[in-house]
Amino acid sequence: MEYFDFVDQVKYEGPKSKNPLAFKFYDAEREIYGKKMKDHLKFAMAWWHTLCADGTDMFGSGTMDKSFGQTPATMDHARSKVDAGFEFMQKLGIQYFCFHDADIAPEGKNLAETNKNLDDITDYIKEKMDETGIKLLWGTSNLFTKPIFMNGAGSSNSADVYAYAAAKIKKAIDCTVKLGGTGYVFWGGREGYETLLNTDMKFEQENIANLMHMAVDYARSIGFNGDFYIEPKPQEPMKHQYDYDAATAIQFIEKFGLEKDFKLNIEANHATLAGHTFEHELRVAAINNMLGSVDANQGDLLVGWDTDQFPTDVYATTLAMLEILRAGGFTTGGLNFDSKSRRPSNKPEDWFEAFIVGMDSFALGLIKAVAILEDGRLDQFIQERYASFNEGMGKKVRDKATNLEELAAYAETLEEPLDPGAGKQEYLEAVVNQVLFSN
Numbered sequence: 001m002e003y004f005d006f007v008d009q010v011k012y013e014g015p016k017s018k019n020p021l022a023f024k025f026y027d028a029e030r031e032i033y034g035k036k037m038k039d040h041l042k043f044a045m046a047w048w049h050t051l052c053a054d055g056t057d058m059f060g061s062g063t064m065d066k067s068f069g070q071t072p073a074t075m076d077h078a079r080s081k082v083d084a085g086f087e088f089m090q091k092l093g094i095q096y097f098c099f100h101d102a103d104i105a106p107e108g109k110n111l112a113e114t115n116k117n118l119d120d121i122t123d124y125i126k127e128k129m130d131e132t133g134i135k136l137l138w139g140t141s142n143l144f145t146k147p148i149f150m151n152g153a154g155s156s157n158s159a160d161v162y163a164y165a166a167a168k169i170k171k172a173i174d175c176t177v178k179l180g181g182t183g184y185v186f187w188g189g190r191e192g193y194e195t196l197l198n199t200d201m202k203f204e205q206e207n208i209a210n211l212m213h214m215a216v217d218y219a220r221s222i223g224f225n226g227d228f229y230i231e232p233k234p235q236e237p238m239k240h241q242y243d244y245d246a247a248t249a250i251q252f253i254e255k256f257g258l259e260k261d262f263k264l265n266i267e268a269n270h271a272t273l274a275g276h277t278f279e280h281e282l283r284v285a286a287i288n289n290m291l292g293s294v295d296a297n298q299g300d301l302l303v304g305w306d307t308d309q310f311p312t313d314v315y316a317t318t319l320a321m322l323e324i325l326r327a328g329g330f331t332t333g334g335l336n337f338d339s340k341s342r343r344p345s346n347k348p349e350d351w352f353e354a355f356i357v358g359m360d361s362f363a364l365g366l367i368k369a370v371a372i373l374e375d376g377r378l379d380q381f382i383q384e385r386y387a388s389f390n391e392g393m394g395k396k397v398r399d400k401a402t403n404l405e406e407l408a409a410y411a412e413t414l415e416e417p418l419d420p421g422a423g424k425q426e427y428l429e430a431v432v433n434q435v436l437f438s439n
């Protein structure tokens with residue numbers, strides 16, 4: 001059965017095309033720096049937003065029909081989602097997907113039954129993967145929807161809930177390995193707290209780290225050689241989440257000795273919720289060798305919540321792709337659209353158009369980031385800005401070959417007032433605009 005019969009294959013038609021169901025900038029096979037665009041960008045479809053989310057929000061019920069002809073929460077529905085999902089990815093030329101356990105199969109009446117559902121559905125997904133060549137980017141376990149996780153999973157006060165979370169993680173790792181995923185994500189949906197009045201923060205964090213160590217040990221024992229990722233987020237659903245931002249998550253990873261196995265999954269909207277730019281979070285991850293994967297979306301800067309909009313801001317995708325290129329590009333990770341069409345964009349055509357603008361925006365971001373690198377003025381400015389560290393006393397600082405006394409004596413020989421040089425932000429912003437809009 002065909003679910004999206006209004007479109008055959010979404011093709012690249014170039015910047016002048018007015019066809020809403022064509023790419024204007026994403027030209028999958030185009031080579032850039034010796035690598036195809038599709039391999040630079042490694043787009044992934046998020047199972048949850050694309051095949052599950054129906055527009056339900058805090059004020060109203062679903063606006064989108066995601067039943068795909070079946071009764072929701074049945075195995076038949078789960079299978080029709082697989083069919084629809086693979087058709088969707090194939091038509092868009094998306095090569096990867098990501099999932100939570102809860103997205104792909106319904107809950108049974110106990111863990112054993114849920115696990116059986118997961119076995120059956122992953123058999124079916126695997127068949128489709130073999131047929132199409134589409135791959136799994138990463139898997140994860142949903143440890144936030146069920147009421148038992150109201151106080152957290154790894155951070156729960158209840159040892160039984162902790163064990164239940166461990167069981168869910170074990171099974172989600174099994175599914176990820178079975179489907180050949182190159183990543184496993186920990187997004188701490190309920191790993192945080194509402195009030196310190198009832199919380200032992202130190203103990204909760206130690207327990208989370210322990211669970212992660214156990215997950216690594218288990219995954220390695222069954223042959224997983226991909227990366228684990230922590231996905232930072234400052235709040236929502238908890239008032240305060242432990243993986244607040246990239247710097248906080250890196251401190252956690254290093255404090256608990258997880259750095260051999262863990263990197264970060266940076267999400268644009270989570271960055272802005274934390275009061276950072278997307279590129280800031282990418283840079284923090286990159287300079288710590290922890291840029292693993294990206295959840296591509298954008299927030300609305302006028303509202304303080306996680307709107308998970310499809311990325312359309314080319315300025316932001318350009319600066320993001322600049323960070324990703326400078327970090328050497330993706331290895332295990334990719335660009336997962338953790339994005340959903342707006343609630344009134346409720347028809348299947350809208351879902352395609354949402355992906356098309358998201359993919360085109362990142363393709364443009366890639367093209368423009370390369371143009372910025374080739375233009376060279378930004379890199380050159382930064383090099384010159386720190387040039388005083390290339391010779392004399394500056395070089396001694398760079399080489400860690402001096403001390404406070406020597407620096408103080410040197411400073412006394414300088415003619416005052418000193419001039420550190422202008423920052424020239426406006427000039428650099430003009431260069432970016434020129435590269436973005438001159439052709």
Ligand code: XUL
Nearest residue numbers: 140187231267295306338
């Ligand atoms: C929630 C979020 C999650 C993770 C996976 O804000 O981003 O969907 O990406 O659990």
Ligand code: CO
Nearest residue numbers: 231267295338
């Ligand atoms: Co995410």
